[in-house]
Amino acid sequence: MKNFSISSRNRVFLMVLVVTLCTVGLTGRLAYLMIFHSQYYIDLATALHERERSIKAPRGIIYDVNGEVLAGNRPVSTVSVIYNQVTDPETVIDTLSDMLDMDRNEVAEKVNKRSVREKIKSNVDKETADALRDLELDGVMVDEDYKRYYPYESLASKVIGFTGADNQGIVGLEVSYDEYLMGENGSINTLTDARGLELENLPERRVEPKSGYNLVTTIDMNIQSYAEQLAEKVLIEKNAKRVCILVMNPQNGEILALVDVPEYNLNDPYKLPEGTVAYTEEEKQDALNRMWRCFCINDTYEPGSTFKTVTATMAFEAGVLSVEDTFNCPGFKIVEDRKIRCSKVTGHGHQTFRQGIMNSCNPVFMEVGARVGVEGFYYYYDRLGLNDKTGIDLPGEAASIIHKKENVGPVELATMSFGQSFQITPLELARAVSAIVNGGTLVTPHFGKYITDENDNIVKVLEYPTVEGAVSEETSATMRDLLLSVVSEGTGKNAKVEGYAIGGKTATSEKLPRRNNKYISSFLGFAPADDPQVLALILIDEPEGVYYGGTIAAPVVGKLFSDILPYLGIEADYYPEETETN
Amino acid sequence: MSSNQTRKRKKTSFFIRGTYFDYTALFLILFLVCFGLLMVYSTSSYIGNRNYGDSAYFFKRQLIFAVLGIVCMLVVSRIRYQKLKNFSLIFMIAETLLLLLVLIIGSASNGSTRWIEIAGIRFQPSEIAKMALVIYMAHICTAKSKEMRNFLDTVKMFLFPAGMIVLIAIENLSTAIICFVIVVAIWFVATPNLKYLLIFGAVGVALAVAGIFLVGYRGDRIEAWLHPETSENGYQTMQSLYAIGSGGLFGRGLGQSIQKMGFIPEAHNDMVFSVICEELGIVGAVGVIIVFLMLLWRFKFISEGAPDRFGGLLVTGIIAHIAIQVIINISVVTNVMPNTGVTLPFVSYGGTSLVFLLIEMGLVLSVSRQIRPHRERDRNASVPEER
Numbered sequence: 013m014k015n016f017s018i019s020s021r022n023r024v025f026l027m028v029l030v031v032t033l034c035t036v037g038l039t040g041r042l043a044y045l046m047i048f049h050s051q052y053y054i055d056l057a058t059a060l061h062e063r064e065r066s067i068k069a070p071r072g073i074i075y076d077v078n079g080e081v082l083a084g085n086r087p088v089s090t091v092s093v094i095y096n097q098v099t100d101p102e103t104v105i106d107t108l109s110d111m112l113d114m115d116r117n118e119v120a121e122k123v124n125k126r127s128v129r130e131k132i133k134s135n136v137d138k139e140t141a142d143a144l145r146d147l148e149l150d151g152v153m154v155d156e157d158y159k160r161y162y163p164y165e166s167l168a169s170k171v172i173g174f175t176g177a178d179n180q181g182i183v184g185l186e187v188s189y190d191e192y193l194m195g196e197n198g199s200i201n202t203l204t205d206a207r208g209l210e211l212e213n214l215p216e217r218r219v220e221p222k223s224g225y226n227l228v229t230t231i232d233m234n235i236q237s238y239a240e241q242l243a244e245k246v247l248i249e250k251n252a253k254r255v256c257i258l259v260m261n262p263q264n265g266e267i268l269a270l271v272d273v274p275e276y277n278l279n280d281p282y283k284l285p286e287g288t289v290a291y292t293e294e295e296k297q298d299a300l301n302r303m304w305r306c307f308c309i310n311d312t313y314e315p316g317s318t319f320k321t322v323t324a325t326m327a328f329e330a331g332v333l334s335v336e337d338t339f340n341c342p343g344f345k346i347v348e349d350r351k352i353r354c355s356k357v358t359g360h361g362h363q364t365f366r367q368g369i370m371n372s373c374n375p376v377f378m379e380v381g382a383r384v385g386v387e388g389f390y391y392y393y394d395r396l397g398l399n400d401k402t403g404i405d406l407p408g409e410a411a412s413i414i415h416k417k418e419n420v421g422p423v424e425l426a427t428m429s430f431g432q433s434f435q436i437t438p439l440e441l442a443r444a445v446s447a448i449v450n451g452g453t454l455v456t457p458h459f460g461k462y463i464t465d466e467n468d469n470i471v472k473v474l475e476y477p478t479v480e481g482a483v484s485e486e487t488s489a490t491m492r493d494l495l496l497s498v499v500s501e502g503t504g505k506n507a508k509v510e511g512y513a514i515g516g517k518t519a520t521s522e523k524l525p526r527r528n529n530k531y532i533s534s535f536l537g538f539a540p541a542d543d544p545q546v547l548a549l550i551l552i553d554e555p556e557g558v559y560y561g562g563t564i565a566a567p568v569v570g571k572l573f574s575d576i577l578p579y580l581g582i583e584a585d586y587y588p589e590e591t592e593t594n
Numbered sequence: 595m596s597s598n599q600t601r602k603r604k605k606t607s608f609f610i611r612g613t614y615f616d617y618t619a620l621f622l623i624l625f626l627v628c629f630g631l632l633m634v635y636s637t638s639s640y641i642g643n644r645n646y647g648d649s650a651y652f653f654k655r656q657l658i659f660a661v662l663g664i665v666c667m668l669v670v671s672r673i674r675y676q677k678l679k680n681f682s683l684i685f686m687i688a689e690t691l692l693l694l695l696v697l698i699i700g701s702a703s704n705g706s707t708r709w710i711e712i713a714g715i716r717f718q719p720s721e722i723a724k725m726a727l728v729i730y731m732a733h734i735c736t737a738k739s740k741e742m743r744n745f746l747d748t749v750k751m752f753l754f755p756a757g758m759i760v761l762i763a764i765e766n767l768s769t770a771i772i773c774f775v776i777v778v779a780i781w782f783v784a785t786p787n788l789k790y791l792l793i794f795g796a797v798g799v800a801l802a803v804a805g806i807f808l809v810g811y812r813g814d815r816i817e818a819w820l821h822p823e824t825s826e827n828g829y830q831t832m833q834s835l836y837a838i839g840s841g842g843l844f845g846r847g848l849g850q851s852i853q854k855m856g857f858i859p860e861a862h863n864d865m866v867f868s869v870i871c872e873e874l875g876i877v878g879a880v881g882v883i884i885v886f887l888m889l890l891w892r893f894k895f896i897s898e899g900a901p902d903r904f905g906g907l908l909v910t911g912i913i914a915h916i917a918i919q920v921i922i923n924i925s926v927v928t929n930v931m932p933n934t935g936v937t938l939p940f941v942s943y944g945g946t947s948l949v950f951l952l953i954e955m956g957l958v959l960s961v962s963r964q965i966r967p968h969r970e971r972d973r974n975a976s977v978p979e980e981r
Contacts, residue, residue, distance in 0.1 A: 016906030021898050023783040024910055028894045031917040035883050038921065041928045045838045046876040053839020060836065061852050205640070205855035 062201040062217070069195030070158050071179055072224030074172060074186075076233045077268075077461065082172050083186065083278075086161035089141030089154050090134040093123050098151030108132055108152070111144055134177070135159050160186075162278035168236050169275040170306035171267075171406065171459060182281075183304050185227065185459055188405045192463050192472075195224030225471055228462040230266035235259055235576050239269045242568050243550075247273050250555035250564060256307050257572070258438060262446035262538060262547040265455030265476060267404075268576075272306050307551070308442075310408045312435035316521030317372045317561070318536045318549075319431030319441065321491060323381055324369060325448045326392040328487040332383040335490060337365045345375035347426045352378065355520075369494050370502025372518060372562075374430045381429025386420045389428065395482050396444040396454070398436055403456045403477065412436040431519065438534075442549045445536055448491050449515065449544045452483035496541035499566075504535065506566035509574040511584030513541035516569065518561035523554070530554050535565035539573050545582055548572055609672045612963025616896055619962065622889040623667070623940070623955050627660050629882070630941035630948075637854045637869045638862035638943060652862055652943055659945035663952030670956025671963065675905060678957075682733040685726040686754060692719035693761045717946040720762050720769040725950050727755055727773050728780070728911030729957075735784035736904040742785050752777070752794065767802070768934040772918050774798050779914030780907050819932035833858045834865050834927045837872040838879075845875030862943040864935050868927040882941075886920050893958055899965035909961055912954045 045053065074083035091112065098104055105123050109116040112133045122130045134157065136144075145154045160175045173184015179194065181187035198221030243255040259269040274285060282300065290296035305311065327333035343359030344351050354360065354374045360367070368376030381389065393399065393414070401409045414434040415424055427433040439457055447454045456476035463472040483491075495515035498504040504516040516537030523530040533552045538544040550565045550572075558564055578584075631653065638652035645651075696719050734751055741747035755777050763770035778798065781791055814827045822828035822835065837853035840846070851872045854861040861869050871879045890913055897909035922936040937947055 016897065016900050016903045020783045020903070020906060020910075024894055024897050024906070024913070027779060027783070027910070028890050028913060028917075031890060031913075031921065032887055034917075034921050035887060035924075038924045038928065038930065039880055039883060041930055042838070042871065042876055042879055042924075045835065045928060046841050046871060046879070047843065050839050050842045053836050054842070057836040057840045057853065060857065203852060205852075205857075 061203045063204045064199045064201050067198035067200060067219075067221045068157055068179065069197045069221035070223045071160060071175065071195060072189075072193035072226045074189075074193070074227045074229060076229055076231045076236075078232065078234075079228075080233045081163055082168065082229065082231065082233070084161050084163065085158040087138050088134070088157050088159040089136045089138065089144075090131060090157045091136055091141070091144060092129050092131045092153045092155065094129050094151045094153060095123075095126055096151070098123065100150065104149050104152060107144075107147065107149060111140055112136060129153070164233065164237075165277045165279055166275040167233065167240060168231055168270065169278050169281075170272045170304065171231065171270050172278060173304075174278045174281045183408075184406060185229065187407050189227045189460060189463075192225040193227060196222040198222070223466050226464045226466075226468070227460060228464055229459045230261075230268060230461050231270075231459060232268045234579065236269040236271065238575055239271045239572055240273060240275070242572055243271045243273045246552055246555075246564065246568055250552060250557065252552050252556070253554040254307060254551075255553065256438060256549075256551040257568070258308050258442055258549045259572070259576070260442060260446070260457055260547050262450045262455070262544045263453075265443070265446070265457045265478075266461070267457055267459050268546070270306065270308060270459075272308060274303075276303050305408070306406065307553070308438040308549075309404060309406055310410050310437075312410050312413055312437050313532055313551070314432050314435055314521045314524070315438075315441050316431040316519035316532070316534065318445070318517045318519040318534055320369060320372065320377050320429075321448055321495065321517050321536070322392075322396060322398075322441075322444055323377050323384070323389075323429045323431075324365075324494065325396070325483055325487055325491055326384045326388060327380045328490055329392055329483060330384050330388045332388075333365060333380055335364070335366050335494065339363055339365065339368055339373070339376045339379055341368075341371075341373050341375040343375075345378045345426070347378060347422050350423050350426075352423075352426055366494060366497055369517075370498050372498075372503045377429045378426040381425050382422065384429075386417060386425055389420075389425060390417050396447060397479070397482070398440055398444055402437075402439050402443050403458075404439060405458050405460045405474075409439075410437050412440055431521065438549055438551055441536065442547060445517075445538075445549075446544075446547055447482045448488060449495070449538050449547070451485050451488045452481055454479040454482040492541050492544070495538070499537065499541075503562040504537070504566050506562055507535060507537050507570040507573070509539070509570055509577065512539050512573065512577055512582075513585070514539045514570070514573060515541035515544070516566065518566055520559060520561045531559040533559050533561040533563075533565045535561050535569050537566070537569040537573065539577055540582060540585070546573070546576065546580065608674060608677055610674045610960075610963060611672075612960075614899075614963060614965045615671075616892065616959060616962035616965075619889065619892045619896065619955075620959060622885060622892060623952070624664075626885060626889070626940035627664065627948075627952070629885075631656055631660055632848075633866055633870060633941055634862050634943045636849050636851070636873065637866055640855050641861070644856070655945065656943055656948070659948045660952075663949040666949060667952040667956035667959065670953050671959035673956075673960050675908060675957055675960045675964075676902070678729050678908075679733045679737070679904060682726075682730045686730045686758070689719065689723050689726040690758055690761065693723065693758065695719070697761075697764065718944075720766050721944075721946040721950050723758060723762055723769070724773055724776060724915055725954055727758065727776055728908060728915065728954065731755060731777055731780040732904050732907035732911055735780055735907055736902070739784065739786070739903070742790075743787055745790055748787075748790050748794075752781075763801075768922070768936045771802055771934075772915065772922070772936065774802070775918040776911050776914045780911045783910045784903075784907055815932040815934070819929060822929055830859060830865070831929050831933055834868040835929060837865075837868040838928060841871040841873070841875045841879070843875050844877055845871070845873045848873050864923065864937055864942060865927055866942050867924055867938050870941075871927075883920075883924070886916070886939075890917055896958055896962045896965065900961050901964045901966055905961040905964065909958050912958055915954065916951075 070085050073081055076082055101123055105120045109119040122132055141154050171184055173186040174182055175186050176182050181190040198219045201217040239257040239259060243257050247255045255273050257271040260267045284299050288299050290299045340362050341354055341360040343357050344353045360371050360373045398412055401411060412435060424433055443457055455478050458476050460474040462470045465471050492515055495517055496513055499507050499514045499516045503518045507514055507516050514537055516535060519534045521532045523532060533555055534550060536549045538547040548569050550568050552565055555564055634656045635653040639649035642651035643649040738751055741751055759770050759773045762773060778795055785791055818825040818827035818831055822831040833853060837858060851869045853872055854869050858865045870882060893909055893913045897906045900906040900909060916939050919936050919939050923938040925931040926933055937944055939951055
């Protein structure tokens, strides 16, 4: 019998020793994986195991200046089906297609799809959702959700805008303030097995949604709705293409109302107006874009005579004009080889500058423009912010269009002096005139006032840049006085309001191409004339019949002011006596 | 000689009671078997419930094999192991026939043909091959210790085992590697001439490497090993790493693994160690490794005390068998080496594997019964005999 030798025993010892060293090495590897890289693998594994169901964050509310809700949320529900939990597919299909008013085949396809969770329909109204929930069908899930809701429907539609299916702003303030309004979606994270089935009896990880911040705007729904009524009335009376009314505070640029009729229903923003013909998808999209755009901001026009306020301001600033300078108007003015007519063919005859602006006399302003000169015109044009966008907090602002300076001859300068042959947005005009009448500060027109949280605490006061000294105080005072005369005795007298000093300027711009008898009649007014608190601009696009701004646009502003001035707490300062003397 | 003769005659009974029994080894073995059952239940309950509607499906099957295996172990521990010498060649021939049979009629599993079914019992002949090789190698290295000094004789000695390993390697490279390690380990301990071992070892390693790179799917495994995060075959490895990494210090707690919920394919099989890591943390994982080490050191002690060369080599082969499987298994789940299907002894699910492992344990225990007191004197006495 052979013994197990010592050398053999030593080799067994060696062998087991090597094995032990190997396991020590493997323990090192385990420590590397399980201690030093543990978090890395835990994170990867968690990402693999968890399924995230998002909880929609309520979008912030948009308020008007008085706390009226302009855009809120309405509870709606999303109905979905969990394949594995459906016990009676036929009943489910029948009930869902019936109650949700959907095609049976479509529902059947979704119900029979082997997915973890199949969405059947979203934005189901609360009533239907509650009824469906009460049926307690196996595998049918009804989840609460929010839908954007606009209580005033079409009111201020072009300002507020609307959101898409994923709660994201598409146009208007909804887009500009999206980052504040959006909030952060929360989630319910549940653990699943490899096939994606949720594991029961395990804790869920819940991340609470963070509601969006609210936006308090400068819009005053009372003024907005009154302005809209007036605009609607003119739209119908004059069978116009559109009527815009902008009401803003010229001192700080806060916009109180911005009407652009016809408006559209924010709760149904994809419905084209009756009678719109759109065959292709592209045509339909174009029609929708036209319907959604806000003329005052997204389009440019030739301002016409309202621009004479700017020309006059330029001349005063340049020191080439005084109020008592005299001019002669034979009904036209010859500039180089061109004979440019005045609106009054017979001419205004001999007149001071004050009378010239009251009469809105073109030859006077051609003369004034010539005095300012091309260099001066472009310099003040730029100082009044007309080369720049206003910076309003709405998307898609249009840029002004003007001749290149080197291409401007006396004829171009003459037409530009009374507001033709260049294009600006109505808002740019309103801003320039605001600066002219407020003592010279170029403000940023805006809607956003504050950002507040759920409990209405102010999170952020929205601030906008202003440029002081765009116009001198002196010129501003002169202009206020002149524009007061335009309303009290001149072409703007239809805008008079009993007891109030109103300043303003009319305009009737012939649309391009000329000689088509298509006009934009407008009036720009402000009150009180000595310390303007409200500035209103009305544009009537393509009115039928009488189209003079002084005749059809000025009275609308008059009516608007007579209503909103007392409402805004601006007291009338001169009354009965004058009425009696009349 | 005459005293030897009388002693031999006395010992000719097939069963013995012995003078000693290694209860420490028995305890460690039973601990591992019970822990294995626990982990099989933990890792397979989800899949069992999902696929068979019975969360204890795999557990019950494993339990039956465990009981059967323990009975076998206790019976085998009473055998006078020296009697096995007479059967070693028969085992080898029978095993060779089974391996040939599996190539012809075996049923496929995971792309390789490894199973055979006789009289309703499904088993893997390659699992039995390990034990047959241990006994055969221990026997020839005892009986032909003189021939091991001669190169040609050595080659002749190893032709049969080498042929069998090649036969196994056709369908199951990982088992072939284990068998190879067993053969080398016994030879290493037995040979007076390590030079030949180096030649044989070099040839074997070269064959294994060639096998890895030449045979189809194993090339992908190398790619999956080097870049598990990006390789399309790295799924299993990454799942294993997720499980191990998320174990941390103390683990998710017994039964709390999420990776076993179908993420790790057949978590109760080769990948069971990764679930141990996930559920019990590094503390539990190292604990398991320590229990294996204790068992191996205990076996080393038994081999030292073995009354003869055959017993010592027998235990040596079994140490090599368990050690290599533990090392390869843990290396695979921690991605230290390419993925290959080696089970964790006693713990991984698998009937044939468990029963034959326990029979091997019975052999070790049977060797332990013949440990004689005064080993030191015997050891001294054995010196002149070999040198």
